[in-house]
Amino acid sequence: MSQPSEPILQIEDITKIYPGEGKSTTVLDHISFDVYKEFLCIVGPSGCGKSTLLRIIDGLDKPTGGQVVFHGQPITSPSPKIGVIFQTFALIPWKTVLGNVLMAISSTSIQKEEQLKIAQKYIQDVGLEGFESSYPKELSGGMKQRVGIARALALQPEVLLMDEPFSSLDALTAENLRREVLDIWRDPAYPTGSVIMVTHNVQEAVEMADRVIVLSARPAKIVDDVKIDLERPRSPRDPALYDLADRIISKIS
Amino acid sequence: MHVPRPSLRKRVTTASAGKTASLFTKIFLSAIAVVTIGALIIDLLTGGLTPNCQNNPLDPLCIPGYAIRTLTRMTIAYAFALGFALTYGIATAMSHRASHVLLPLLDIFQSVPVLGVVPVVFLIILGTGANPPVFNQEVASIILIFTAMAWAPTFGVIAGINAIPTDIKEAAHAYGMHGAKYLRQIVLPAVFPELVWSSILAWGGGWYLIPVEEHLAFGSPPNQTQVDLPGIGRYIALAALKADLGLALFGLVVLVGIILAIDRLIWKPLGTRAEKYKYETVAAPRTTATRQSSVVAGVRRYEDRLVSPVLTFFKSERSYAGRVLEITRLKRIRHITERLRFPERISRIPLWGRLLSYAIFVGLVILGLIVTIMSRSQSIESGISLLATDVTGFGLVAITVLSLSRLVIAYAIALSWTLGAGILIARSQRLSRLLVPIFDIGQSIPATALFPLVVILLVNPFKNSPYLGFTLNLASVLLILTGMQWYLLFNIVGAVNGVPNDILEATTAYRIRGRRFVKEILIPASFPAILIGSIQAWGGGWNALIVSEYIGPNANVPGLGSFLVQASSKDPALATVEIYASLLVMTATVLIINRMVWRRLLRKADRYKFEA
Numbered sequence: 001m002s003q004p005s006e007p008i009l010q011i012e013d014i015t016k017i018y019p020g021e022g023k024s025t026t027v028l029d030h031i032s033f034d035v036y037k038e039f040l041c042i043v044g045p046s047g048c049g050k051s052t053l054l055r056i057i058d059g060l061d062k063p064t065g066g067q068v069v070f071h072g073q074p075i076t077s078p079s080p081k082i083g084v085i086f087q088t089f090a091l092i093p094w095k096t097v098l099g100n101v102l103m104a105i106s107s108t109s110i111q112k113e114e115q116l117k118i119a120q121k122y123i124q125d126v127g128l129e130g131f132e133s134s135y136p137k138e139l140s141g142g143m144k145q146r147v148g149i150a151r152a153l154a155l156q157p158e159v160l161l162m163d164e165p166f167s168s169l170d171a172l173t174a175e176n177l178r179r180e181v182l183d184i185w186r187d188p189a190y191p192t193g194s195v196i197m198v199t200h201n202v203q204e205a206v207e208m209a210d211r212v213i214v215l216s217a218r219p220a221k222i223v224d225d226v227k228i229d230l231e232r233p234r235s236p237r238d239p240a241l242y243d244l245a246d247r248i249i250s251k252i253s
Numbered sequence: 254m255h256v257p258r259p260s261l262r263k264r265v266t267t268a269s270a271g272k273t274a275s276l277f278t279k280i281f282l283s284a285i286a287v288v289t290i291g292a293l294i295i296d297l298l299t300g301g302l303t304p305n306c307q308n309n310p311l312d313p314l315c316i317p318g319y320a321i322r323t324l325t326r327m328t329i330a331y332a333f334a335l336g337f338a339l340t341y342g343i344a345t346a347m348s349h350r351a352s353h354v355l356l357p358l359l360d361i362f363q364s365v366p367v368l369g370v371v372p373v374v375f376l377i378i379l380g381t382g383a384n385p386p387v388f389n390q391e392v393a394s395i396i397l398i399f400t401a402m403a404w405a406p407t408f409g410v411i412a413g414i415n416a417i418p419t420d421i422k423e424a425a426h427a428y429g430m431h432g433a434k435y436l437r438q439i440v441l442p443a444v445f446p447e448l449v450w451s452s453i454l455a456w457g458g459g460w461y462l463i464p465v466e467e468h469l470a471f472g473s474p475p476n477q478t479q480v481d482l483p484g485i486g487r488y489i490a491l492a493a494l495k496a497d498l499g500l501a502l503f504g505l506v507v508l509v510g511i512i513l514a515i516d517r518l519i520w521k522p523l524g525t526r527a528e529k530y531k532y533e534t535v536a537a538p539r540t541t542a543t544r545q546s547s548v549v550a551g552v553r554r555y556e557d558r559l560v561s562p563v564l565t566f567f568k569s570e571r572s573y574a575g576r577v578l579e580i581t582r583l584k585r586i587r588h589i590t591e592r593l594r595f596p597e598r599i600s601r602i603p604l605w606g607r608l609l610s611y612a613i614f615v616g617l618v619i620l621g622l623i624v625t626i627m628s629r630s631q632s633i634e635s636g637i638s639l640l641a642t643d644v645t646g647f648g649l650v651a652i653t654v655l656s657l658s659r660l661v662i663a664y665a666i667a668l669s670w671t672l673g674a675g676i677l678i679a680r681s682q683r684l685s686r687l688l689v690p691i692f693d694i695g696q697s698i699p700a701t702a703l704f705p706l707v708v709i710l711l712v713n714p715f716k717n718s719p720y721l722g723f724t725l726n727l728a729s730v731l732l733i734l735t736g737m738q739w740y741l742l743f744n745i746v747g748a749v750n751g752v753p754n755d756i757l758e759a760t761t762a763y764r765i766r767g768r769r770f771v772k773e774i775l776i777p778a779s780f781p782a783i784l785i786g787s788i789q790a791w792g793g794g795w796n797a798l799i800v801s802e803y804i805g806p807n808a809n810v811p812g813l814g815s816f817l818v819q820a821s822s823k824d825p826a827l828a829t830v831e832i833y834a835s836l837l838v839m840t841a842t843v844l845i846i847n848r849m850v851w852r853r854l855l856r857k858a859d860r861y862k863f864e865a
Binding site for chain 2: 055058060077078080082084086087088089090091092093094095103104106107135136137151155
């Protein structure tokens with residue numbers, strides 16, 4: 001995928017320090033990279049601060065130093081042009097599938113009837129047609145995450161952030177959902193250009209991403225930035241993927 | 254490289270199983286010993302509280318002696334309550350068939366407003382004479398405190414035994430643990446934590462009675478039976494009778510001091526200890542969320558410039574509220590009542606069990622009635638025929654409706670202020686720092702102890718004013734409010750604190766803030782807690798109702814509570830019948846409201862719970 005010269009997101013010198021009693025903990029140590037129209041994965045060992053970084057990018061958390069720039073504007077609070085998908089789904093238990101998806105766009109200036117149409121469209125797109133009035137408790141894990149995806153897509157975001165979106169799912173469900181997310185992202189009908197996915201599953205990262213940013217253990221620094229130019233759709237059993245995964249794993253450990 | 258979702262693993266921390274239980278027993282027994290010996294010494298030193306304290310019962314120097322008398326009564330009652338709880342609880346939990354009757358019966362017992370039982374117990378135990386023997390008075394008093402204390406620990410024992418994981422039971426069985434050994438090594442340690450939590454509730458219930466039952470009069474002046482037991486409750490009651498605001502406040506402060514001291518010195522350490530002995534089902538740490546929480550401590554304080562006001566604010570504030578709540582007993586109370594009051598099994602009781610339990614309850618009431626009548630040598634016929642002339646069925650319904658409307662008004666006030674305050678406390682560090690300790694003390698005051706203050710402030714000044722009717726109703730509603738509000742408040746605070754982080758982040762990411770955040774997230778999230786709090790609040794409200802409606806012969810408002818109190822001063826036979834009648838009406842109303850309103854709503858509340 002060709003990269004236009006103008007980056008969509010610029011992560012500029014992000015540092016995150018948690019001050020503690022006596023000693024403070026540095027979680028993110030001067031992280032900088034640009035995000036273009038691409039599928040970007042951030043991998044790193046457990047607890048290295050990947051998720052904190054993702055939260056800082058969305059404006060959910062505040063960096064101790066540095067800034068995130070989105071189309072030339074520093075991010076200070078969650079933007080309606082950025083959608084988020086959570087590891088634990090984060091669905092409101094007392095809202096129906098439709099209600100949970102509507103929630104994402106309810107703060108926008110879109111007309112109510114239009115909101116409803118958009119929500120219904122994305123519920124269909126993720127394959128949940130007929131489940132609009134179900135409650136999250138009645139759904140399987142995979143279906144819950146589909147709601148999470150529909151909710152993020154309903155914003156029609158330019159950037160989609162995913163925090164370990166498949167790690168709460170069983171292997172088979174995760175595999176299917178990965179493929180569907182890639183299909184949606186590659187479909188020109190969707191406005192989402194950039195995806196940033198945080199994961200500790202290296203295999204998953206090399207299978208899905210155009211580019212993988214590898215973080216070290218805490219305090220996290222960028223130890224590698226790997227371009228993956230393999231044809232899509234990719235086969236999970238492609239030996240080239242294993243080579244890449246090995247390279248990344250050797251950097252982490 | 255796929256890492257499967259961490260599965261739930263069960264962790265059992267039973268250091269040395271029997272040790273805690275025996276420690277508890279030791280502490281408890283030595284507490285009894287200390288109190289008893291102390292009481293004896295003080296009695297000897299003060300000459301049995303006689304000369305000075307009998308002539309001048311309001312002398313502040315008598316307070317230590319009074320406190321010890323009251324504490325002794327409560328400790329004895331608590332010992333009986335513990336014994337009852339263990340026997341009844343173990344019987345219920347061990348025998349499936351027995352539980353079909355014992356559980357609903359227990360549920361009926363705890364629905365009886367304790368203060369309504371006061372006249373009944375005194376009727377049965379005290380003779381008809383003007384000065385019943387002190388021993389009988391003491392026995393009656395201890396029985397009453399027992400009825401206030403017994404139910405919560407019993408539910409605690411049942412909940413504790415039910416919480417023993419199946420694998421532990423199977424392991425115990427496989428290693429040949431039976432009978433007494435199983436009881437000592439598995440059941441008692443499992444029961445211990447719940448027993449500690451529920452004991453806090455039990456003592457709260459006991460304290461509630463103290464200001465009422467130590468100084469009481471029955472019957473009309475020529476044949477008046479006077480209950481007069483030296484104690485801290487009587488001190489407050491006497492101060493109120495003399496309209497001495499200073500002394501009433503002094504007694505109140507001492508009472509609250511004792512309650513708080515017992516809480517900090519006994520329940521808090523025991524509770525901390527008990528936590529370690531719980532069978533826990535712990536989810537293995539998730540990669541991110543829990544990782545962060547290891548560094549949580551310092552994070553919050555330094556986030557001065559708010560990125561996302563709602564989220565950052567909320568995150569730091571609620572952790573503070575959580576910490577403040579940790580040191581208060583309110584959190585523990587919330588925890589225990591939530592688990593105990595409505596064991597899920599109650600809804601699965603077969604019909605025969607429920608019917609049988611009602612039959613047993615009615616049988617007990619009839620037995621009580623017969624005993625009362627026989628002990629006072631009255632004819633039941635004359636009582637019932639007099640009842641017809643004194644009050645009609647319609648009249649009984651009318652006063653029930655009047656009392657209910659007072660409860661509803663108090664409930665509406667309580668719910669509206671606690672919902673606002675609960676959300677504010679959970680969201681603002683400064684407010685929770687300021688208010689939680691105040692509320693902690695406020696809720697430790699037994700509502701009955703505030704009664705004298707209300708009399709002095711709201712009733713006495715208006716004795717000859719045309720507004721008396723209004724101020725009396727106001728006083729009644731205020732007293733009911735004090736019996737209701739704390740349950741709601743702390744349930745709501747707990748619920749708002751319990752909204753999971755990922756939900757907070759999602760609502761922030763999708764920019765749901767301000768009024769919408771409160772309406773769409775916080776209030777629905779509090780819904781189950783509001784229901785639990787409401788059930789408890791109505792229980793407290795019914796109790797308060799009984800003292801709140803009748804202040805004196807010239808200062809009362811019509812209602813079930815004042816009907817009950819006034820009944821005791823009527824013709825003896827009539828009194829007996831009316832006291833039982835009003836107690837039955839009250840219990841029936843409580844049970845009907847619980848079944849028709851709260852439980853029905855509670856079943857709907859499942860949707861509003863966050864998934865673990």
